[in-house]
Amino acid sequence: MMKKNRSYIDSVHFYGRIWCLLALCVMLLVPTLMSLHLKAWPDLGIVGKAFAATAVLFYPTAVVEVIAYAPLLGAGGTYLSFLTGNIVNLKLPCALNAMENVKVKANSEEGEVISTISIAASAIVTTLIIAVFVLIFAFNPKFTALMQSDTLAPAFKQVTYSIFGAIAATYFVKHWKLAIFPLAMVSLLLVFFGSIPIGILIFVGVIISLLGAQAMYKLKWV
Amino acid sequence: MFQDFKSDPFMFCIVIGVILFVIAQSLFFLIRAVKRAKALGISNEKIKNTISSSAVFSIAPAISIAVTVLVLSVALGYVLPWIRLSVIGAISYEVPAAENAIEAAGLSSGIGADITDPKIFTAVAWVMSLGCILPLILIPLILKKIQKKVTGAVNKNAKWADIMAAAAFIGLICAFLGRGIAGTGELATNDAGEKINVTIGDGAGILSLAAIVSSILFMLALTLLNKKLQWKWLEAFSMPVAMILSMAVVVLISHFAPGLAAIEWRY
Numbered sequence: 001m002m003k004k005n006r007s008y009i010d011s012v013h014f015y016g017r018i019w020c021l022l023a024l025c026v027m028l029l030v031p032t033l034m035s036l037h038l039k040a041w042p043d044l045g046i047v048g049k050a051f052a053a054t055a056v057l058f059y060p061t062a063v064v065e066v067i068a069y070a071p072l073l074g075a076g077g078t079y080l081s082f083l084t085g086n087i088v089n090l091k092l093p094c095a096l097n098a099m100e101n102v103k104v105k106a107n108s109e110e111g112e113v114i115s116t117i118s119i120a121a122s123a124i125v126t127t128l129i130i131a132v133f134v135l136i137f138a139f140n141p142k143f144t145a146l147m148q149s150d151t152l153a154p155a156f157k158q159v160t161y162s163i164f165g166a167i168a169a170t171y172f173v174k175h176w177k178l179a180i181f182p183l184a185m186v187s188l189l190l191v192f193f194g195s196i197p198i199g200i201l202i203f204v205g206v207i208i209s210l211l212g213a214q215a216m217y218k219l220k221w222v
Numbered sequence: 223m224f225q226d227f228k229s230d231p232f233m234f235c236i237v238i239g240v241i242l243f244v245i246a247q248s249l250f251f252l253i254r255a256v257k258r259a260k261a262l263g264i265s266n267e268k269i270k271n272t273i274s275s276s277a278v279f280s281i282a283p284a285i286s287i288a289v290t291v292l293v294l295s296v297a298l299g300y301v302l303p304w305i306r307l308s309v310i311g312a313i314s315y316e317v318p319a320a321e322n323a324i325e326a327a328g329l330s331s332g333i334g335a336d337i338t339d340p341k342i343f344t345a346v347a348w349v350m351s352l353g354c355i356l357p358l359i360l361i362p363l364i365l366k367k368i369q370k371k372v373t374g375a376v377n378k379n380a381k382w383a384d385i386m387a388a389a390a391f392i393g394l395i396c397a398f399l400g401r402g403i404a405g406t407g408e409l410a411t412n413d414a415g416e417k418i419n420v421t422i423g424d425g426a427g428i429l430s431l432a433a434i435v436s437s438i439l440f441m442l443a444l445t446l447l448n449k450k451l452q453w454k455w456l457e458a459f460s461m462p463v464a465m466i467l468s469m470a471v472v473v474l475i476s477h478f479a480p481g482l483a484a485i486e487w488r489y
Contacts, residue, residue, distance in 0.1 A: 116251050117269060159469060170441065190401065209396060214386075
């Protein structure tokens with residue numbers, strides 16, 4: 001009876017939580033199995049020290065990422081994206097592109113399902129492509145050399161710019177008034193502080209953009 | 223290959239298990255979402271287009287993720303980086319996590335040298351895994367609350383909520399575009415272990431600008447073509463096509479004008 005009364009979105013949360021817990025077990029099982037198999041349990045002091053250094057750096061970012069991306073990804077999209085990773089450079093643009101194509105809004109139920117479909121398809125394809133390519137790398141040094149050649153390697157370093165250029169063309173044409181201020185401010189900031197890590201830069205860019213949009217909304221410019 | 227303890231057959235079995243888990247979860251959500259989409263009246267054609275365009279969209283970024291496995295494979299073999307970049311991971315996080323663990327173990331080589339001690343290898347595996355699990359704990363606790371707040375804001379003032387959602391994503395886009403226009407690359411470590419700025423092809427320069435500008439132009443041209451010729455089939459694929467074409471421009475510049483390609487104004 002409970003199942004019948006549960007709305008789609010509630011069931012996404014219900015199953016999403018179960019999958020998250022399972023994923024947590026899988027994540028911890030990987031190093032456990034490796035340690036058992038190699039009969040090599042690491043020194044706790046080393047793990048603790050390195051974990052502290054890593055957590056200080058990335059745990060605050062993780063909190064910000066969950067809060068910032070969840071409204072854009074939708075519930076199903078968030079559960080899926082945070083398991084498979086590569087959110088900002090793949091899952092998020094992929095889902096937004098799909099919602100744009102079907103002309104649905106991120107905060108509607110139609111947006112929720114389209115985002116989930118898009119991210120699920122992306123996760124499957126990405127996982128399989130990584131598997132195929134890593135196997136080729138592992139067994140075919142010639143192919144590895146080709147992928148790391150001076151001709152091909154630069155293209156892979158620029159892939160994020162290729163993604164965001166295409167997205168900018170779609171979003172900036174539609175919302176050019178909203179885009180001018182944050183783009184100018186972020187570029188100016190980078191002129192003085194060029195090495196800001198991308199995680200912080202995204203946070204700053206989003207805050208600047210939201211403040212600018214709020215001001216324009218109040219002034220009735222948008 | 224299989225002789226290395228980091229990439230032995232058992233390790234490959236672990237990675238196969240992880241891949242099956244990721245695919246099972248994705249299929250579970252995919253099937254349920256497709257059923258719901260049909261119930262909401264979204265046409266089969268739109269659903270199919272969403273799946274195929276998302277698949278095509280993912281090809282080039284997925285290959286670039288696979289290439290980053292190579293960066294970590296020198297020290298860690300193929301299996302661990304493969305798992306880490308298939309689940310939760312992203313290269314910007316995995317490299318510092320691995321380096322922290324290697325450094326804590328007293329090695330100064332970072333990720334540049336092969337790890338031969340299984341105890342150090344498992345230490346790296348534990349740190350990389352523990353360092354990225356926070357979202358899996360956080361999301362079950364707070365996601366529903368976040369979604370409720372967003373729905374509340376949308377119901378209260380839909381126009382404002384739409385503008386804010388667009389602004390948030392535009393801020394994100396600006397961070398990446400800004401980086402390609404004026405950002406410096408990642409710092410590298412020299413032999414003395416100091417962080418130094420070197421040109422390694424990731425600072426703002428000709429290639430990053432070429433990728434951004436050509437991608438924008440291809441996307442605008444494709445959008446215009448779609449409107450003029452009413453090529454419905456192309457509409458869903460415009461973005462991945464623009465992305466791949468702009469990567470081709472980068473390849474052409476690197477191949478035919480390596481001197482030009484090496485120009486970086488921020489490095």
